[in-house]
Amino acid sequence: MDPGLDGDCPAVKQLSRSRPPPSPTGRGRSPLYQLAIWLGPLLFLALFYLYPMGSILRVSFARGDGGLAAPLVEALTSTSVRRVLWFTVWQAALSTALTLLVGLPGAYLLARFDFRGKSLLRALTGIPFIMPTLVVAAAFNALLGPKGWMNLGLMSLFSLSTPPIQFTNTLSAILLAHVFYNTTIVLRMVGDFWSHIDPRLSAAAQVLGADQRRRLRHVILPLLMPAIITAALLVFIFDFTSFGVILVLGGPRFATLEVEIYYQTISLFNLPLAAALSLLQLACNLALTITYTRLSARLSRPLWLRPQRYTQRRFLTRRGRLAAAVTITLLLTLLTAPLAALAVRSVTRLDPERGQREPSARGLTLDFYHELTINRRQSLFYVPPTTAIGVSLVYAAATVVLALTLGLPAAWALARDSTSLSSRLFDPLIMLPLGTSAVTLGLGFIVALAHPPLDLRASPLLIPLAHTLVAFPFVVRSLTPALRSIQPRLRQAAAVLGASPRQTLRYVDLPLVGRALLVAATFAFTISIGEFGATALIARPEYPTVPIMIYRFLSQPGALNYGQALALSTILMLICAIGMLAIERFRIADVGEF
Template identity: 45%
Template sequence: MKTLMKKRTVPRWLLLTLPLLFLALFYFYPLIKIVLVSFAPEGTWEPGRLQQLVSSDSYFRILRFTFWQAALSTLLTLLLALPGAFVFTRYRFPLKNLLQALMTVPFVLPTVVTAAAFQALLGPGGLVNDALMRLFDFDSPPVKLNQSAAFFLLAHIFYNYSLVLRIVSGYWARLDPHLKEAATMLGASPLRTFFKITLPLLIPPITSAALLVFIFCFTSFGVVLILGGPGCATIEVEIYRQSIQLFNLPMAAALSLIQICINFLLMLFHARLGRNSRIGFFSSTPGEAPDQARGLLQKSLLVTNLAFMVILLLTPLLALLLRSFLGEHGLTLAYYRALFTTPPGSVFFVPPVQAVLNSIGFAVLAMGMAVLLGLLASSYLACAENNKKNSTHFWDAIIMLPSPLPPLPLDSAISLP
C-alpha cells in the first residue's frame, strides 16, 4: 500500500522569486524609465531622438575615451598583478596571510576615500610634493599628476590589483602539480613548461579577472571625476554632467542605457566563463605547497613584488592617515575633535560622528537584506547548475548586473518624472 503522506519539496524557482522581485522594484523599474525617457520623451515612440548621441563627435569621443581608459587600466593592472600572483602561488614568506588580507582593503574602499588618499600622497599639496619641494627647494610641485588621466589610472591599479592577484593566484594554486612533474620528466624546461602547460591553463582566470577589471574601470565615476578633472570625461561622468549640471535627463538616460547594455553583455560572458572554469575570488586548498625562495633571482623577484605591493597599496592610505593629523602648525588632533561638534555655519546637518553612526546603521540593514537575497539566489543557482540547466549563466548575469554599476545611472532614472 502506498503511503498517503508524500514528502513535498519547494519548487526551486521560488528561491529566486524574492531576489527577482527586489531587482524588479529597485533596478528594472528605473531601467524601464530610462528606456521610456530615451525613446519616448514626449509620450510617443521617437527612436530618432537618440540620433544626436550617435552622430555627435563629442559623445563618440566620450565613449571612445571610456573604452580606452578601461582597456589601458586593465592592461596595466594585469601586467603589474600577474607577477604578484606568481609570487603568492610559488613562494612562502613571513606575514603572507596578513598581507593577503590587507590587499583586500583597497578593493572595498569608497571612491572618494581613494581619491582623497591619492591627493594626500601625490596631489599638489601632497606629502611627496611637499617633501621634494623642501629637499630640493622647488618653487612649484614637481609631481604634476593632478587633473590627468595618469592620476586616475594609478588609482584604478590601486583598486583592482588585489582583485587580479586573488583570482589568478587562487586558481593557479589549484592546478594539478602532476602536470608540471610529467613535463619535467619528459625533458621540458621550466620556461617551456610554463608557456606550454601552465599559461594555457591560466587563460580562464586571467580572462575572468580582466573582464571584472574592465567592467569596474568602465563604470568608474568618483575617481575619474576627482582625479581626472573635466578633461577626462567617461560615460559615467557625462551622465553626471547631463543630469546634474545641464539637467538633460533624456540624454543622461540614453547614456545610462548604453552603459547598462554593455555591462550586461560583459557580465553574461563573465558568468559563463566563471562557471565553466570554477573561478572564484577566494582560493581553496592549494594543489601544490609553496616553497621558500632560493637563489638570487627568486629572492629578488619576491622582494621586488612585495615592495611594490606595499608601496602601491599602503602608502596612499598611510598618507591619508598622516594628513589627518597635520595642521597649519604641525601635528594636531583638531580634525578628530571636530568630529564631535557642529560649529555655526557648518555644512553638516548633524555632527560627523552621528553621520558615521547613520552610515553604520544603514550598512548593517543593507547587509542583512543582501545576505538574505544573496543566499536565496545562490541556492537557486547552485541547484540549477547541479541540474545542468542552460539558463544558469543568464540568471547569474542578471543577478550580478547591478554589482559593478554605480548608482548614478539609476539615480538619474529615479529622478525622472
Template identity: 75%
Template sequence: MTGIKKIRLKSSGAGSRRSNLLLLLLWLGPILFLSLFFFYPLVSILRTSFARAEGGVLSPFIEVLGSASHRSVLWFTIWQALLSTLLTLIVGLPGAYLLARFKFRGRSLLQALTGIPFVMPTLVVAAAFNALLGPHGWLNLGLMELFGLAAPPIRITNTLTAILLAHIFYNTTIVLRMVGDFWSHLDPRLSGASQVLGANRWRTLWHITLPMLMPAIITAALLVFIFDFTSFGVILILGGPGFATLEVEIFYQAISLFNLPVAAALSVLQLTCNLALTMAYSRLASRLSRPLEVRPRTYTQRRLTGSTTRWMAAIIIAVLLVLLIAPLAALATRSVTRLQPERGQQEAASRGLTFDFYRQLGVNPQQSLFYVKPTTAIGISLTYAAATVVLALLLGLPASWALARDRQALVSRLLDPLLMLPLGTSAVTLGLGFVVALGELPIDLRASPLLIPIAHTLVAFPFVVRSLTPALRSIRPRLRQAAAMLGASPRRTVRHIDLPLVGRAVLVAATFAFSISLGEFGATAVISRPEYPTVPVMIYRFLSQPGAMNYGQALALSTILMLVCGGGMLAIERFRIADVGEF
C-alpha cells in the same frame, strides 16, 4: 534501444520540471528585489526621458551614434577599461598568489589594508592621490626639498596615468580576494604532479594553475572591467576635463545640459555593452569551471622559507604597498599635518604636527541644524553596512546556489546575466530613477532609512553572487551524495557541506558588501536624509566648503573611515559562525 531512449527522455523531463520549480523558488527573492528596485526605476526614468525626445524614441540613438565625439567617448571608455583591467590583473595576480599560498606574519593586516582602497569615496581617493603625487604632494615636496627645485617635478594631475593608477588602486583588491581565495583551496599536489611530469614552474603555471584559476580570474576581470567601464568620479576629478567615459557623458548630458533623451540613449548604450559582456562571460565561465578537489588552507599554505621565496614576497608586498597603501598613508599623515597657516596665525607656529582637524570634528561652530558628530556618522554608516551585508547575503546565497546547481537550466541562463546589470548601470540614471519611480509606490520608500541599504545591496548583490558561485560550483557532487547516503536531507546537506565549504567565499562576499556600503557615495548623496548622513556624505560636506580647516577635517574624517573599514574587515576575517569560515 529506442524504447529505452524514450523512457529516459520522459523521466528526465519530469525531473527537470521539478528542479526548474526549485530553481524558480530560489530565484524568487532576487527577482522580486531586482524588479522593484532596479528594473522598475530604470524603466521609469528611461520612459520619462525618451518621452521628451522630439523625433521619437530612435532619434536620440541616431544622434548619439552619429556624433563623432560620442563615438570617441565610447572608444575611450572601452580601451581605458581594457587597459586598466589588464594592469589591475598584472598587479593583483602575484599578490593573490602570495596571499593564497603563504602564511606569514601580517598577512591578515596586508589583506585588510589592501581592501581599504575599495571603500574610499572617489573624492577621498582624489585627495589621497593629490596628497601623495599632486603639486603639493609629499613626493613633489620631498623632491623639491632634496634637489632644490622651484617647481614640482611630477605632474600627474589630469593625465591618463592618474586615471590608470586610481583604477589599479581601487580594484586590485577584487583580484586579490576573489582569485586569492579560490587559489588558496587548490591542491598544491597538482602543480607538484605537473613538475614531476617534467614541466618547469612557468609551464606548470601556464598549463595547470592558470586553467584551474580561470573561473576566478575571469570573474574578477569582469567585475574590474565593469567598474572601470562605468568609472565616474576618478575620471571627473583625476582625469579632468580632457577625459570622459560614457558615465561622465551621461552625467554631463543629464545634469548640466538637461538633455535627458541623449543621456537615456547613452545609458542604454552603456547597459547594452555590459549586458553583452556579461553574457559572454557567463558562457565562458560555465565552460571553464569544473569541480575541483578543494583543500583546507591549513594544508595548502606554507611558510615563507628560502631566500628566493622571501625576495619574491618582499617585491610583491612592496608593489602592493606603493600602489595601494602609499596614497592612504599620505592621506593619513596629511590629516595630522598643517602645511598652510590658518588665517590670522603666524606661519612659523602653524607648520607641523596637529590634531586640530580631529578635535574640530566634534565641534559645531555654526550651530548647523544638520551637524552630526563623527561618532554618530560612523554609527550610521556601520548600521547601513551591516544591513547591506545581511540583505546581500540573503538574496545572494539562494541565487548563487541556483546558478551553481544547474547552470544549464533555462531560468539560470536567463537570469545570470541580468544579475550583473545593476553594476553596469549608470548610477546617475538609476539615482534619478529612484527619485522618479519610488515615489509612485504605495509606500513612499524615498523617506525610509531602508532605502540606502537597498541601494547599496543593488551593487553588493552581484558581488556576492560572483564570489559565491565559483566556490559552490567547485564542490564535488560526490560529497553531497556521500552526505545523502549518511542520512542528510538536501537542506542539511546545504547546511553541513555546501555552506562550510564555501565559508571563505561567504566571508569574501560579506567583506565586499560591507566595503561597498561603507564607501558608497553617489546613490547615498541623492537619497540620504540630511539628519542621517553616512561618513562619505560628511566628507563631501567638508570638501565642498572652502578653507584649509574644512579640507583638513575632510582628510581627518577620511582617515577615520579608513580605520573603521580596516577594522571592520579584520573583524569579518576573524568572524566565525559554527563551521563557516573555519575551512
C-alpha cells in the same frame, strides 16, 4: 574578502559543483511554494530595478520617435558622446594592461611559494579592493596631491614655492588609482588558479625537453589563460564603470560614460541625454558581464586542480629570494602607501593657520577630527560632518536589514534546488544589478521614483533601497554556499550521534548559517557605508553620507577642508577595514580554499 572574487574562484566552483544536488529541506515542493519564497525578492527587483531601468528606457525614447535603437544611434552619432565612449574604453584597457603587469608577478609569487608573512601579504594586498572610491581618491590626494606628502617633501627639500608633482587632474592619477584598486583581483584570481595547477606539468615538459621559455609558452600560459582573461575582463569592467576615482582625481577634463551621466544629470539636468547614455552604459555592461560569467564558468577543469600544499615550495636560490623581496616591496608600497599616507596625513598639522604665514606648530594633531563636530559657518543648510557619520550609519543599518530580509529567501531557494526552473530563471535576474553601474541605478531612481505612482523623493528609505540593490547580489552569493552546505546528511549524522532536533539546530544549522549571515550583513554594511555612485545622484543635500561629505570637502579649497576630508576618509577606511577583518574572521574556513 570580496565576494565577487571568492564566489568566482575556480576552486570554490569546483567544490560546489562536485557536490550532489543539495536540498536542505527536501525537494519536490510545489511550484507555488517556490514562488512564495521568491515573491519578496522578485517584487523588490521589479519595483526598484526593472521599473527604474524601464523608466530610463522611456525617458530616452521620449526624446524622439525614431524607434527602439533611436536613442542609442543618436547618442552614438554625437561626437562628444563618441569621445566619451572612446575615452571610457581606452582608459579601461590601459588600466587593465597595467594592472596585469603589476599583478602577474605577485600572482606567481603567491601561487608557487610558501614564505613567512604570506597570509599577511595576502590580507594587506586585499585592503585596497574593499575601500570606497572616495577613500582611495582621498588617499592618493594625501600621497601625491598638491598638499600630499610627496609634494610637501619635495617643496621643503628644494625650497619650492609650488608643488612640483602634478598628479590630480591627470590621466596618470586615474591609471594609478585603478591599478591600486584592482591589482588584488589579478593576485587573487590568477594566483588562486595558478596555485592549484600541478607544478609537475611544468616538470613533465622540462623532462620532455622544454626549456623555461617554451614551458611558459606551451604549458603554463595556455593553462593559465582562462584565469588571466577572466581576471582581466573583471578588471576591465570595474575600470569601465569607474566613477568616484575619475570624478575626484581626474577632474573635469576626463569624463567616462559614468561621469558624463552624472554631469548631465546633476549639473545640466539633461535627463534624456543622461538616460540615453545610461542605456549605452547598460548595454556595454551587460555584454561584458555576460561574457565574464560565461568565461568564469569555463574556468574549472577537473583534471589538474590540486590542493595547494602540493604546489608550493620555499625559495631555493638567493636570486629567487631577492626577486621575491623586490616584488613584495613594490606591491606593498603601491598597495599600502596611499592608505598609510592618508591615515598619517589626517593627524598631521603642516599648513599655516588661517591668516598666518608659518604653521604655529608642526606635528601631530587631532584638530581635523575635532573640527568635524563644529559648524563653523553657522549656515542653516550646512550640515556638520558628524551628522554625515550618523546618517551613513543609519542608512547602512537599514541596508543590512533590507538586504538580509530579501536576500535570505532568495539564497534559501537557490540552495534548495539550483536546478529547478525557478532557480535557473531567477538566478541571473538577481545578478543583474551587479552588471549595472551605480550611477545608472541612481539615475533610474531619479527618473522612476520621483513622481507618482511611486514617489519616494522624501522617503528616508530611498538611499537604503539603492544600497540594497547594490548589496543584494553579494548577499545572495555569500549566503547560498553556506545554506547549501547544510546537507540533509549532516543533520542525519548529528541525529545518529544522538542530537535531538533542537540540538541539531543549535549545534549544526545555526553555526553554519549564523556565520554566513554575519558575513552577508557585513558585506551589506560596508557596501552601504562606502557607496558613492548612486548616492551622489539621489542623496538629499541635508542628509549627506560620509562619501558625499568627503567629496564636498575635497572639491572645496582650504587646508581645513582638506584636513577634514582626510579625517573622514580615515574613519571610513577604518570602518571598512574592520568590516573586512570581520568577514575574514567569520567566514567558514574551507569555503574559499581548496
